[in-house]
Structure formats: C-alpha cells, structure tokens
Amino acid sequence: MRKYLARGVAAGAIALLALTACSERSDSSGGGSADSGKGFAANSLIGVALPAKTSENWVLAGDLFTNGLKEAGFQSDVQYAGASSTVADQQAQISAMVTKGAKVIVIGATDAAQLSTQVKQAKEAGATVIAYDRLIKNTPDVDYYVAYDNFKVGQLQGQALLDGMKAKKPNGPYTIELFSGSPDDNNSAVFFDGAMDVLKPEIDKGNVVVGSGQTDIKQTATQGWKAENAQQRMDSLLNSTYSSKTLDGVLSPNDTLARAILTSVKGAGKPLPVVTGQDSEVESVKSIMAGEQYSTINKDTRNLVKQTIEMVKALQAGNAPQINDPNSYNNGVKIVPSYLLPPQIVTKANAAEAYANDPTLSALTK
Numbered sequence: 158m159r160k161y162l163a164r165g166v167a168a169g170a171i172a173l174l175a176l177t178a179c180s181e182r183s184d185s186s187g188g189g190s191a192d193s194g195k196g197f198a199a200n201s202l203i204g205v206a207l208p209a210k211t212s213e214n215w216v217l218a219g220d221l222f223t224n225g226l227k228e229a230g231f232q233s234d235v236q237y238a239g240a241s242s243t244v245a246d247q248q249a250q251i252s253a254m255v256t257k258g259a260k261v262i263v264i265g266a267t268d269a270a271q272l273s274t275q276v277k278q279a280k281e282a283g284a285t286v287i288a289y290d291r292l293i294k295n296t297p298d299v300d301y302y303v304a305y306d307n308f309k310v311g312q313l314q315g316q317a318l319l320d321g322m323k324a325k326k327p328n329g330p331y332t333i334e335l336f337s338g339s340p341d342d343n344n345s346a347v348f349f350d351g352a353m354d355v356l357k358p359e360i361d362k363g364n365v366v367v368g369s370g371q372t373d374i375k376q377t378a379t380q381g382w383k384a385e386n387a388q389q390r391m392d393s394l395l396n397s398t399y400s401s402k403t404l405d406g407v408l409s410p411n412d413t414l415a416r417a418i419l420t421s422v423k424g425a426g427k428p429l430p431v432v433t434g435q436d437s438e439v440e441s442v443k444s445i446m447a448g449e450q451y452s453t454i455n456k457d458t459r460n461l462v463k464q465t466i467e468m469v470k471a472l473q474a475g476n477a478p479q480i481n482d483p484n485s486y487n488n489g490v491k492i493v494p495s496y497l498l499p500p501q502i503v504t505k506a507n508a509a510e511a512y513a514n515d516p517t518l519s520a521l522t523k
Contacts, residue, residue: 196475197260203469204254204262205235205289206247211382212413213438214458215265218289221462222263229466231473234259244268244341251275255282261469266291269343273298285472288493289465292343295489301478302486302495303465305456307344311351313502314408314433317452318352319359321431321504322406331405332368333430334394336387336418337377338410348410348435349374356408368398379410384417391421399427406431412441415450437503437512442521445505455501455511464496 205222207215219235226233234254238246247267254262255278262279264286266272273296276286280298288302322331333356338345359365360372371377371394379387387409395404404422407430409415415434422429434441435454444450468478482495503511512518 197473199230199473200232201260201473202232202234202254202258204251204257204259204284205233205265206250206254206262207235207237207265207289208247208267209238212411212436214436214456217458218265218462221459222466225462225466226469229470231469238267244271248272248275252278255279255284258282259284261285261287261472263287263289263465263469264293265289266293266343268341269294270341272296287465287468290344290461292486292488292493294343297490299488299491299493301468301480302493303461303468304344304495304497305461305500306497307347307500308351308354310435310454310456310500311348311353311410312355313351313454313500314348314410314435314452315352315355317502317504318406318408318431318433319355319365321433321451325431326405329364330366331364332366332402333406333408334369334391334404335367335372335377335408336379336390336410336414337374338414339380339382340375340378342382345378345410346374349377352408352410368402368404369394379414382411382413384413387414388417388421391418392425395421395425395427399425403428404430407433409433411435412438412450412453415441415453416444419444419449437515437518439517439521442503442508442512442518445503445508446521448505452502452504455503456498457515460498464498468496 203226207219210216219237223233223235234257236250244267251262252275262284269291272293276293276296276298279286286299288299290304292302293299337349356365360367404427407418409418409432412434415432418432419429429449431451433452434450437453437455441450441453445453471478480494480496482497484492486493486495501511509522512522
C-alpha cells in the first residue's frame with residue numbers, strides 16, 4: 158500500500174478496490190466516529206457546505222445535492238462560501254447547520270485546516286460529518302471522506318503531459334513549467350505529488366527540464382485557484398525565461414487554470430505548449446476538441462454526489478456507509494474511512510467515448 162506525505166499530512170493513495178467492496182469502520186480509526194446504528198428520521202435536515210462557485214463542478218454539485226437530497230426524501234441546506242471563498246463564511250454556515258439540527262453535514266472545505274472547531278461542534282450535536290472531495294485535516298471529528306482518487310488524478314496528468322509532448326516532438330529533452338492549486342486546499346498537494354511521481358524520474362534523468370527551476374509546490378501554487386493568478390504567473394515566466402527558449406508543456410492542475418495559461422501564451426504570441434487540466438469544464442472540452450488544451454480529467458460530479466447521498470441514506474437507515482479505502486487517508490489525527498471513485502484521462506482521441514453518457518459534453522465531441 159502506497160503512503161505519501163501531502164504538506165505534512167499523510168494522505169496516501171492506493172489502487173482502488175472493487176467499487177462494490179464494503180468495509181466497517183474500526184475503533185482504531187480514531188475518535189469522534191458517528192454511531193451509525195442509531196439512524197434518524199427520513200425527512201431530516203442534511204447540510205451541505207461548499208466552497209465558492211469558482212468552477213463548474215462546484216456549481217453543478219450544489220444543484221445535484223439540492224435535487225438529489227429532495228428526491229431521497231430529505232430536507233437540505235446547501236450553502237456556498239462567499240465570492241471571496243473565505244473560511245469565515247463556511248465556518249458560520251456549518252455552525253448554522255448544526256443549530257438547525259442537521260443530522261449529516263457534507264463539507265467541501267474552503268480551507269481544510271481551519272474547520273476543526275465547527276466539525277467538533279457538529280459531532281457534539283450528534284451529526285455525522287462527511288468530507289466531500291477535499292479531506293478535512295487535523296481533527297478526529299470527521300467520519301468519512303468521499304472523493305475521486307486524487308493522487309491518481311495527478312499521475313494521469315503527469316503521464317498525459319509526457320505523452321502529449323512526445324506526440325508533438327518525438328525526441329526530448331522537453332522544457333516544462335509546473336503549476337499547482339491553492340495552498341489552502343489539501344487536494345492541491347495530492348494532485349502535485351501524483352504528477353511529480355511520474356515527472357520527477359524524467360526530470361532526474363534530464364529528459365524533462367523545468368525551465369524556470371521552480372519545482373517546489375510553494376513556488377508553483379495558485380492562490381484561490383484563481384485564473385488571474387495563474388495567468389499573471391505565466392506572463393511572468395514567459396517574460397523571464399522564454400524570450401528565446403521554447404516551452405513544450407505546462408502541468409496545470411485544473412481546467413480553469415489551463416485556459417488562463419493558454420490565454421497568457423496566446424497573448425505573448427508563443428506556440429501553444431501541451432497543457433493538462435481537470436474537471437471536464439465545457440470551455441476546456443471545446444478547447445481540447447479545437448486542438449489547444451491537450452487533456453482534462455473526467456471526474457463526473459454526478460457520480461460523486463450520488464455516492465455521497467447513498468452514504469447519507471445508509472446513515473439514515475442506521476447502517477454503516479459503504480467504503481472501499483479504510484486505511485489510506487490520514488488527516489493528521491486519524492485515518493478517515495473513504496470511498497474513492499476512479500478518474501479518467503480525456504484527450505481529443507477518447508473524448509467521444511469518455512463523455513458518451515454526458516449529454517452536454519458528448520455534444521461537444523461530434
């Protein structure tokens with residue numbers, strides 16, 4: 158089983174077990190576990206606290222939770238952090254959900270390290286806490302984690318970058334730049350570590366060169382996942398490093414940043430490098446089909462929300478939710494029982510197949 162360190166928190170990823178596998182939590186998984194045997198009323202309130210609407214997948218998640226919980230017979234309170242995505246907004250929203258008597262609180266953390274007080278408050282009130290997409294760190298009071306396998310996402314991005322550059326230029330060495338996500342998002346380090354698991358051996362061999370020399374995650378971070386921050390950094394890199402040098406590829410952790418990077422390169426009048434992404438955003442799928450952005454990751458939000466609601470339904474019935482990874486995700490205080498879904502790399506070559514079951518995205522591949 159592979160373990161790895163993500164910004165001081167071991168958050169190892171292992172190969173997915175069969176999605177039908179089911180594991181009970183053990184007493185050794187840490188304190189603050191919910192008593193799933195009690196169950197609760199079928200029309201109970203379920204709270205969902207999400208970050209700001211900074212990407213399409215968060216907007217879609219909110220709609221899916223609102224509709225899906227209603228269809229399942231629950232009341233729902235779905236909230237987003239404000240436009241600035243401040244942790245104070247989310248802290249207040251979670252506290253309000255506790256006061257309203259929510260039986261389960263699903264949290265897509267704005268800042269994974271600053272919710273321990275609110276999560277403890279929820280646990281003391283008898284609520285079950287599910288970390289959604291982003292692991293909540295440094296607290297014994299989170300019960301479950303549901304996400305795509307984010308270390309695998311990074312590995313797929315790193316391999317796509319190598320494959321895309323080789324397709325354009327069969328022989329290296331290749332010159333690249335590295336971008337990572339917001340430092341307050343635990344997933345940023347997981348994506349980056351996964352990508353570097355693939356890229357670092359090639360860098361060490363000299364087959365891949367980071368032109369700027371900026372390889373540390375603190376240098377590559379994009380505060381707030383904001384497109385303008387990525388574009389400004391790319392502008393700076395092009396001016397400082399690529400006046401005469403060719404840029405072959407850019408590791409971008411998501412689609413929003415990928416498009417910002419490409420905008421910067423176009424504005425500088427440079428040839429487009431191979432650029433990775435994630436989230437299968439509409440504009441990025443269009444860009445991929447147009448031959449600009451090279452790849453994205455298909456992490457169907459519909460499936461992630463559906464799995465989360467299945468966990469809520471199990472808890473309501475007094476059962477332990479299904480998990481398929483009981484041992485890998487250590488938040489610094491406890492190992493959080495997890496359910497991981499498998500991500501899929503998407504390029505122009507397989508986009509039609511990858512999005513065959515998505516009416517909106519499949520229409521873009523024709």
